[in-house]
Amino acid sequence: MWFDLGVAVSLVLVLEGLLPTLSPGYFRQLMVSVAQMDDRAIRVSGLISMILGAMLLYWLRH
Template identity: 55%
Template sequence: MTFWDVLPVAVALVFVIEGVLPFLSPRRWRQAIATIAQMEDRHIRNFGLGSMLFGLFLLYLVN
């Protein structure tokens, strides 16, 4: 498998996973978005960095 074979599958899975919470609990999802909107940029960046590092770690474990 090449990168270009796997990329569309990975993007599709991101959409599926991202859609689970709004589908199951739209009220809590809306509250979470409102809370995130009030956070400082620094906290959001740190969360994003942590998410990326965790994702890289999982990719390392899988491969």
């Protein structure tokens, strides 16, 4: 179980590092626009992301 968690965290870090590595200018613009979003919009996008991630994980595991 701990090994799988470590792999998952590693993959998240790799994927999150792709955009700033490939296009730092676009990443900066994206962060500015996210900083200007209201809390509700950020919460909803986070919730949608978690639901999609859970569905993908379920689909891949079963």
